[in-house]
Amino acid sequence: MAGSSLFALIDDIASLLDDVAAMTKVATQKTAGVLGDDLALNAQQVTGVTADRELPVVWAVAKGSLVNKAILVPAALAISALIPWAIVPMLMLGGAFLCYEGVEKLAHKLLHSKGEDEAHHGELVKAVADPAVDIVSFEKEKIKGAVRTDFVLSAEIIVISLGTVAAATFGQRVAVLVGISIIMTVGVYGLVGGIVKLDDAGLHLSAKTGTGGFRGFQRALGRGLLTGAPYLMKTLSVAGTVAMFMVGGGILTHGIPPVHHFSEDLAHGAGTVSGIGGVLAALVPTLINTVFGILAGIVVLLVVTGVTRAVRAARPKPR
Template sequence: MASGLLALLDDVAALVKVSAASLDDVPTQVAKTTGKISGIVIDDTAVTPKYVVGLDPKRELSIIYQIGKKSIINKVIYLGPAALLLGYFAPWAIPYVLMVGGAYLCFEGYEKIHSIFSKSAHAPDDQPTEAMKVITPEELEKERVGSAVRTDFILSAEIMAIAYSTVTESPLVNQILVMFVVAIFITVAVYGFVALIVKADDIGVHLARESANPTIQKIGRGIVKSMPRFLIILGYIGTAAMLWVGAEIIAHGLPFLHHPLEALEHALGGVPAVAWLVKVLVLALGGIVLGAIIAQLVALAQKLFKRSTAKTAH
């Protein structure tokens, strides 16, 4: 009886050791996952401030909180479990889901570049073709929050899918823990930084007050003056990250693209910084090309749909 109890205790101790060793891998896996999704995180951070610009400054933090809260709910309640279920029942579908998301990122990145360089996007139009819709500040805020949450949902789906792809060989407990930690950490980091960006003007004004030290005043004025340019640069970085990450996701899913990319990276391996830069440039250019192709297909589909609708109406 005693020997049986001792054997059981030995088994329990061994199980605890294995579990502890397995859980020790969680921080490493979280760090690895965070590195892989850095491009999407940059894009998410760069995109979100535009949804707050133009609204009541007193409501800015509340709006960011609403978006961040829904982002966490989407990741933890819907997207995380969906990735786990898909990985369990149809693991073969994960790469295709990732590539669809990557294609969307390329498309959206191309659309942003097209809107920047398109003359029609900046051409003044003093003759609106239809009456402008008048909405209240509350309705505008609700509309902005909804739009931001939809964009975040797509980016969050990519984040959770990539997070799952890094832990597919790990025990189930590790998978759940890593995805949960990544969901919370990334969301808090992104929206915490977004809040800092949005309120930077207020911080600068506070530092520049007359009662402050002259050096502090200078720093405050510098913050206020530099923020518009910083937001523009951040938008460019977000667009570049969108193209690069989207193209990289697709390249990893297609061996005939992945192998040449690896060969290029190895050829320049002697200078890691140059290898990384060349790889990013190649991926970004590839993302632009793919985004342009998808944009043409979308435009064609829209034309065919309009023709079909018009014929049905007549």
Template sequence: MSTGLLALLDDVAALVKVSAASLDDVPTQVARTTGKVSGIVIDDAAVTPKYVVGLDPKRELSIIYQIAKKSVINKLIFLGPAALLLGYFAPAAIPYVLMVGGAYLCFEGYEKVHSIFSKSAHTTDSQPIEKMEVITPEELEKKRVGSAVRTDFILSAEIMAIAYATVAESSLVNQIVVLFIVAIFITVAVYGFVALIVKADDIGLHMAKESANPTIQKVGRGIVKSMPKFLILLGYVGTAAMLWVGTEIIAHGIPFLHHQLEALDSALGRVPAVAWLVKVLILALGGILLGAVIAQVVALGQKIVKRPTVKAGH
């Protein structure tokens, strides 16, 4: 009896040691995963501030909290388990899911680039004046939050899929722990950064008005003046991130393109910064081209769907 109990305890101790050794890899895997999804994280942080523009400043943090709460729920309750189930029952489908998401990022990135260069076309006097929809501030807030959550859901799906692909060869315990940590860490990092950006002008204004120190007042005024330009720059960075990350995801799923990226890294490996910049530029340009193709396909599909049915004459 005692011998059997000791054997059982030995087995439990061995299992604990194996699990502990396995969990030692978690910080490395989390760091590697975070690096791979950095482009999507940048885009998420760059896109979100626009959803609070024009709303009551007193509601800004509350709105960001609502989006962040739904984001972490989606990651932990829906997307994380979905990635685990897909990895268990249909692991071969994961690269294709990632590639579809990458194509969507390229499409969204192209749409943003296209809108930047076609703003003048949308502000001509020849366009008819559309009747504006009148809604309450509460309805506008609800609409903005819903739109932000939908965008975040797509980006979060990419993040969790990439996170799973990074730990696909690890034990189930490692997969669950890494996905959980990534979901929490990235959500807190993204929306903490967004909250800081949104409230930066208020912080700067407070520093400029309330502080008796001239240096702090100067810094506060500088923050207030620079935030509009910073938000514009952040939007450009987010668009570029969508394009290069989307194209890189697709390239990694196509052996020929993957080998070409590796060859490029090898050729410029002596100067890592230059290699990274050249790679990003190539991927971003490729993303614009791919996004343009997808946009044309989408536009053609919409025309086909909306084409009126011609009735035969009697």
């Protein structure tokens, strides 16, 4: 009896871990849009920091990220335990915010010239090169800004993850949220650390001296890293923006039954096309989610802009 009870306990634990692993995988997939944007945003946060201080700054932000999640996870668990009906509205708000951020990024590209961005970058570089600038204070401001950005993105990740395990037991929710928090923090800031040091690695390899095929390969690899690092950042930024519309739009369409049913019916109809039905059935919902996400982001941006202007206009003007 004791032996069978032990095996039953082991089987229950294995099943629980399997369920947690499966739910964590789903949560990871659903938060991929936030992850891509998180990478691009946090890698950009160290712009203007001297090369030897890049990794310490990334590490400081990573510690701030863990503190953020240590606050957000208990708050999310308390909400799921005390007012579980609030999870869906929170999820919808998170999806709308993702779409808003994506449109805001596109609007920034359209409304700000390349010269303005280059001028801003030049100011950062000049600040670091100026011996009169307090580098410690400069770094602290960069870190504070990055941690604030991380708090918003972490909140999105936690809310999306919570939505995927809303029907699970409390223990499973704890395990998934803690697991996803650790995975995202290590994954994001590990990759950010690697990305910001790519140019240093490229410079080191390109400066290799000597003859032979291996040395030539190292120099070629170094030049490739130096050339490719800026394009990698741009690719991450574009992929992150697209993923934000896909994920945010997907959350919104699933939360609005008429839109969700329309998407399903359209995908079902596309699936009947001979030869490419399977591909179309997979692409149509993704396309609908993306388009809906862009439209929702535009609406939210217009509302936010209108409210901001109204508040500014209502403020008493200084005499």
